[in-house]
Amino acid sequence: NAGVTQTPKFRVLKTGQSMTLLCAQDMNHEYMYWYRQDPGMGLRLIHYSVGEGTTAKGEVPDGYNVSRLKKQNFLLGLESAAPSQTSVYFCASSLTSGGTDTQYFGPGTRLTVL
Amino acid sequence: AQSVAQPEDQVNVAEGNPLTVKCTYSVSGNPYLFWYVQYPNRGLQFLLKYITGDNLVKGSYGFEAEFNKSQTSFHLKKPSALVSDSALYFCAVSPWTYKYIFGTGTRLKVLA
Numbered sequence: 001n002a003g004v005t006q007t008p009k010f011r012v013l014k015t016g017q018s019m020t021l022l023c024a025q026d027m028n029h030e031y032m033y034w035y036r037q038d039p040g041m042g043l044r045l046i047h048y049s050v051g052e053g054t055t056a057k058g059e060v061p062d063g064y065n066v067s068r069l070k071k072q073n074f075l076l077g078l079e080s081a082a083p084s085q086t087s088v089y090f091c092a093s094s095l096t097s098g099g100t101d102t103q104y105f106g107p108g109t110r111l112t113v114l
Numbered sequence: 115a116q117s118v119a120q121p122e123d124q125v126n127v128a129e130g131n132p133l134t135v136k137c138t139y140s141v142s143g144n145p146y147l148f149w150y151v152q153y154p155n156r157g158l159q160f161l162l163k164y165i166t167g168d169n170l171v172k173g174s175y176g177f178e179a180e181f182n183k184s185q186t187s188f189h190l191k192k193p194s195a196l197v198s199d200s201a202l203y204f205c206a207v208s209p210w211t212y213k214y215i216f217g218t219g220t221r222l223k224v225l226a
Contacts, residue, residue, distance in 0.1 A: 004157070040123075042204060042216040043158075058213065090157055099208035100146050100165070105157030 004106035012112045013081045021076040023091030031094045032074040036087040081113045116141040118207045120217035127195045135190040135220045137205030147188040148206040195224045
């Protein structure tokens with residue numbers, strides 16, 4: 001099992017450019033999450049999904065969109081990147097409800113917006 | 115507002131000594147409590163969790179955590195620290211069905 005994988009590992013964008021981060025899990029988990037990690041702020045939830053075809057906003061959703069067309073994939077999109085979106089992005093998944101179950105994290109994507 | 119506090123940005127401990135990484139929380143109800151560890155350039159890895167029952171929870175790599183309801187704390191402990199324990203540790207609390215609140219993280223440095 002690969003667990004949770006993220007593509008790409010690193011990316012540099014210019015302000016205004018768009019991109020999509022891909023998260024894939026092979027554990028048949030229902031729940032998936034996107035977080036961003038910034039120094040001194042811990043992890044903050046951007047969006048999450050409780051199943052295929054469903055998404056919901058987290059703590060800091062502005063400037064991001066997500067889609068969960070397939071159970072194993074959870075995509076995070078930035079339509080018009082801003083320097084404030086420079087961060088490390090982590091995807092996670094859990095078998096059952098993420099608040100009560102262990103979450104499994106991907107290795108992260110380091111994004112720099114110039 | 116519901117929150118999690120890790121009051122120490124960094125904890126230094128000598129190898130072989132006991133270690134404690136502190137976590138306190140302010141949430142309503144009876145939340146689930148977690149500890150995760152992050153090694154450099156890696157994602158978070160689960161260490162242990164408290165749901166109910168015994169206040170002392172044992173987890174991976176010899177770590178344990180003590181839940182104290184009256185002090186709303188969930189401190190991470192290990193009797194004898196290893197250099198390889200050096201990493202960033204996150205406390206997380208779940209007052210809701212689907213989501214965690216993470217603390218800001220504590221960097222543990224174990225000195226040889």
